[in-house]
Structure formats: C-alpha cells, structure tokens
Amino acid sequence: SVNRNQSFSNRGMTLEEDINATNQYYLTHDICVIHKKPTPVQIVKVDYPKRSAAVIKEAYFKQASTTDYNGLYRGHYLDFEAKETRNKTSFPLHNFHEHQIKHMKDIVKHDGIAFVIIRFKAHEKTYFLDATKLFPIWDRQYLTAGRKSIPHQFIIDEGIEIPTHYPAIVDYIKVIDQLFF
Amino acid sequence: SVNRNQSFSNRGMTLEEDINATNQYYLTHDICVIHKKPTPVQIVKVDYPKRSAAVIKEAYFKQASTTDYNGLYRGHYLDFEAKETRNKTSFPLHNFHEHQIKHMKDIVKHDGIAFVIIRFKAHEKTYFLDATKLFPIWDRQYLTAGRKSIPHQFIIDEGIEIPTHYPAIVDYIKVIDQLFF
Ligand SMILES: [Mg+2]
Ligand SMILES: [Mg+2]
Numbered sequence: 001s002v003n004r005n006q007s008f009s010n011r012g013m014t015l016e017e018d019i020n021a022t023n024q025y026y027l028t029h030d031i032c033v034i035h036k037k038p039t040p041v042q043i044v045k046v047d048y049p050k051r052s053a054a055v056i057k058e059a060y061f062k063q064a065s066t067t068d069y070n071g072l073y074r075g076h077y078l079d080f081e082a083k084e085t086r087n088k089t090s091f092p093l094h095n096f097h098e099h100q101i102k103h104m105k106d107i108v109k110h111d112g113i114a115f116v117i118i119r120f121k122a123h124e125k126t127y128f129l130d131a132t133k134l135f136p137i138w139d140r141q142y143l144t145a146g147r148k149s150i151p152h153q154f155i156i157d158e159g160i161e162i163p164t165h166y167p168a169i170v171d172y173i174k175v176i177d178q179l180f181f
Numbered sequence: 182s183v184n185r186n187q188s189f190s191n192r193g194m195t196l197e198e199d200i201n202a203t204n205q206y207y208l209t210h211d212i213c214v215i216h217k218k219p220t221p222v223q224i225v226k227v228d229y230p231k232r233s234a235a236v237i238k239e240a241y242f243k244q245a246s247t248t249d250y251n252g253l254y255r256g257h258y259l260d261f262e263a264k265e266t267r268n269k270t271s272f273p274l275h276n277f278h279e280h281q282i283k284h285m286k287d288i289v290k291h292d293g294i295a296f297v298i299i300r301f302k303a304h305e306k307t308y309f310l311d312a313t314k315l316f317p318i319w320d321r322q323y324l325t326a327g328r329k330s331i332p333h334q335f336i337i338d339e340g341i342e343i344p345t346h347y348p349a350i351v352d353y354i355k356v357i358d359q360l361f362f
Binding site: 027030032033035037038039040041043053054055056057058059060061062064065066070071072073074075076077079103106107109110111112 | 208211213214216218219220221222224234235236237238239240241242243245246247251252253254255256257258260284287288290291292293
C-alpha cells in the first residue's frame, strides 16, 4: 500500500527516523560515526521474573541534559539537535531547552561543531543552522522586545538547506564539508 | 555515619558514580565536555494520567550499541567504556560486548580517541587502557588458544594507572594529556 506518488520527503517519516537512517548509511559506508542517544528514563521499579528478561514496571521520562545526536567525522566532534515544526513562517524557540543551548555553547567553546537541523514540514525543507547563529537569537528572547521564534527567512538566509536524497535522506555531512573542510 | 577511616577509593562508590562525579567536575571547570549516555530502554507501554507526568508501565533493557561515555576535549573526540571487576589477576573479556568493540574500532578509524577504564576493586586500582591495545586481545579470544581475559599484569604494563584524588576522582584527562597532547 505504498503511495508511489508521494514525494520522498512526504512519506510520513519523522525527521528523527530520516536522520537515524542517514546515520546508519553513514556508518555502513564509513563516512562518520554518529549515534542518537537513548531517551533518558528514570527507572523506579523493575521486576525480575524467573527465566525471562527483567521488566521495568515503573519509570518516568527525564529531560535530556544534552542534545540528541553526537559523534565523530574526520577527527572532528559533531553535536546536534533535530527538530521539526508544522509552522510555516517561523520556528518556535520553546522547542529547545535551556540546557541544550548551554550544552551546544560548551561544545563550541571546546572546539567541537554544534548545529541544529530544523525541518519545516509544510515546506518540505530541512535546514542546517550553525549553533553560533542560534545563540544570539536564543539569548535575545529574554529581552523585552525579543522574538520567541526564529523567522523562516532567517533560516533561509543564515542556514543551509540540507540535500535530501536516498540513501542519505538528510545528508547533513555535505553541509559540514562545505562549511568546515 | 561516614566512616572516616575508609580510604577514598573504598567508599563504596561504583566506578560509574566516580566517573560521573569527575565528568561533572570537568564540565564545571571547563576542562572537557563528557557525558554518560542514558541506559537504552525499549518502551512498550506508557500511561498518561490526567494532571500528572506520563508513567512508563512496561519497558525492557536493550543492549547498548555504543560505549557508555563520549564527548569532547580540546577539539578531540573521546569515547570510552568503564568496567570494574572483583577479579584479582585478570579482567574477563565477557564484560565487553562485540558491538562495543566494533564501535571503538570505528572511533579509532575515524581519528577519535577510544579507550577503556578498568577498575580492579580488590587492588583499589583504576587503569586507562587504549582501545588499540584491547583489540588484538579481543580478536584473539576466538582462536583455539585465545585467552578469555586480560591479565592484570598486561594492564599494568600496557595501560596507565589513573590518578585518583578529589575532586577529579578518576582523573583520566591527565592520562589523555600524557598520551595525546
Ligand atoms: Mg530531543
Ligand atoms: Mg556499559
């Protein structure tokens, strides 16, 4: 029941699924080593039934202290967060958490490469935005006149559209090559 | 009820707790940015009670696809696994998983720094062993005459004892400095 008329970026796959598939492709083809971190969970109660695997019976989602993805490309440390929005004209800043921004600032300070991948689902466009372009917008939101979102036009102007093609569905390494090598 | 006669490395803290405290110290003092990855969990059932946080009611532990720790130090990617043993004369290889070794080989191939931290609890000693010294031993275990463990003496000879002092309880960055900078 695959709809063959669906465009590739409109298959109902989430950005996270697309990035995971891309990372798997990168790993298999020895391009880079990037993994998604597991969802952090506070485990409260575990049952250990005889002759079968331990079952977690009570646990809670914890807020992540870092971004979702990190790893290694040509000797360089990469670190990023990926977010998608249904909004058409801007990306709301509340999609990020303060400690994720703090973490990306730490990464930049220690000479790593930090960035965000932002998908506008309505436009079927996925962008790379260097974290150093995000920080001033993030910090400014707390000022009286500060915007609480990143205009789509800013991301078009200051970011780079990520090429989308099979099998590197979100081919962000192409952008890294362009910017850093 | 703190026993003041207990030696520092014998406080009943696990190696993981000691490394987490060290990483927190490193982060606070802007030395490096190393985080433990969350325990990977396969979530099966979640309840969403009204007016309170989502509760995971059924989940299972998954095997990690990478090592437990990674991060960034002076622009270099670091990646390591930490293990402790009660054994006195050798460290059993079954403490590592095949995919962790594969992951560390990937890291070395892409010019990252991969290593293991091994604590012999009986000796109150914690060692740094470069992953490249582990790989041949790991691969050899599958040969007929291959050992299934790393002799303590090999780790003494080929590894480096990690200095243990408050507040950098497992001060592995000192070893990194010595070997790579
Ligand atoms: Mg996230
Ligand atoms: Mg582990």
